[in-house]
Amino acid sequence: MHKKMIATLALFSLFSTSASAAALRVAADPVPHSEILNHIKATDKKLDLEVIELNGNLNANELLARGDVDANYFQHVPYLRDQEKALGEKFAVVATVHIEPLGIYSHKVKTLKDLPEGAQVAVPNNVTNLSRALYLLQASGLITLKNSSATTLATSADIVDNPHRLKIIEVEAPQLPRALDDAQLAIINGNYALQAGLVPSRDALALEQAKDNPYANVLVTTPKLAKDPRILQLASDLESKQTAEFIRQQYKGSVIPVNP
Known part of the structure; x- marks a missing residue:
């Protein structure tokens, strides 16, 4: 060679x-x-x-x-x-x-039953996590959406019943822990909750279920x-x-x- x-x-x-x-x-x-x-x-x-x-x-x-x-x-x-x-x-x-699991957190109320009328709810502003947040609110009995299946993406426009007149505020996901100082509720991704010192299994008022979670x-x-x-x-x-x-x-x- x-x-x-x-x-x-x-x-x-x-x-x-x-x-x-x-x-x-x-x-x-x-x-x-x-x-x-x-x-x-x-x-x-x-x-x-x-x-x-x-x-x-x-x-x-x-x-x-x-x-x-x-x-x-x-x-x-x-x-x-x-x-x-x-x-x-x-x-x-x-x-x-x-x-x-996405969780609902609050510095203002101890249970979801204590939530006042017109409460501000901070949610992630990206499409998929916004949808997850809305389905978690529905699973917690706070709103009703057009669809019951979490596999269909939802936006605030899909809310058909809002008995507590919740005000949905979209926030950049990493900033959601800070929103706890102003909003009555914040729906926070697990990683950002952990980074903020929250323990989802202990501190969340409600958590997504793991079963059939996409x-x-x-x-x-x-x-x-x-x-x-x-x-x-x-x-x-x-x-x-x-x-x-x-x-x-x-x-x-x-x-x-x-x-x-």
Whole structure:
């Protein structure tokens, strides 16, 4: 074989080896996603995992589309599908991990029975979580929507009965814990509740049910990387019994593993 060809093949082999051995970069919300990933990083020594914590200024799906990260772990599938439409991208779901039940919280009332007429209710302003919030209000007996099935997206325009004359106020999801100082109720995503020091299983006046919940959080990557051995190993770790047990012990019902 020609010496130049041998050198080229050797260089290609070296590049391929170093690429496959590179750290797997995963963007994740601080709580609980980064905590779960760091648990895996500590227990699976064969997986070189780099956890990149998100802040409010970063869109993890844009980072993934640009190749700045190899995967992200922070969202549920309905939100992901909206993001695919908005970004004109196609992503791949490779693991389904946990549910963060949306909760109703208050600094103003102790029970939903104490809610005054015309109370302000702060809800997430993105399409899917707004719908979840409205269905949680319906499940709690506070409003009635056109549809009873949570699989149909709802907006405030779908409220057909509002006996308490609740005022629905849409707020950026990360800001919802702060809204507790002003609104009578705030409906907060589990991760933001935990970050704010709330314990959903203890502090929420009402919580979403885990059964048949379509909003499980998932590990997402690109179609090109979906079969990458590092991605497959992380997916296996996230869906393992060991990770499910860690979630149960760490969050005590505030985060619920999908897998047994």
